[in-house]
Amino acid sequence: MNNSIDNLWFKYQGTQFLLTQRLSYAVPFAIVTAHNPLGSQLNPCQNRLLDRRLQRKIQQFNSPYRCLIGAAPDLSHMEKSWAVFIEKDQALALGREFKQLAIYYVDNGVLSLLACGEAPDKEVLIGEFGQRTVLVSELPDLHDE
Numbered sequence: 196m197n198n199s200i201d202n203l204w205f206k207y208q209g210t211q212f213l214l215t216q217r218l219s220y221a222v223p224f225a226i227v228t229a230h231n232p233l234g235s236q237l238n239p240c241q242n243r244l245l246d247r248r249l250q251r252k253i254q255q256f257n258s259p260y261r262c263l264i265g266a267a268p269d270l271s272h273m274e275k276s277w278a279v280f281i282e283k284d285q286a287l288a289l290g291r292e293f294k295q296l297a298i299y300y301v302d303n304g305v306l307s308l309l310a311c312g313e314a315p316d317k318e319v320l321i322g323e324f325g326q327r328t329v330l331v332s333e334l335p336d337l338h339d340e
Contacts, residue, residue, distance in 0.1 A: 211268055252292070283300055296312060299321075
């Protein structure tokens, strides 16, 4: 296992989510981003292009979805993400397609971190999703990341 993946895997477990509206726990959903594939730091323009491609792909599922931001607890790092009401296997395939190391999945209000490839664990239960959410009036602009 490579130390940078171990370090990212640990950081992913501390992520919080900025939302403009609460999400229902009645149906499981995934949280997926296209930003910074394989843990590399892309520029904002590259991330926006990947995000648009991801949104077009998400629309093909014909399932509800919402924009949110995955963020470090101190907001020093933020990535535009999507909550998508799809099955876990579909979500993992989507994460792999967009070269993500991991995705999140919420089932009955419980947040899990799922590895899309190599990781210290394949799945880590993080805890109650609501404990990791922050409601905001609008999502931050990530153009200057």
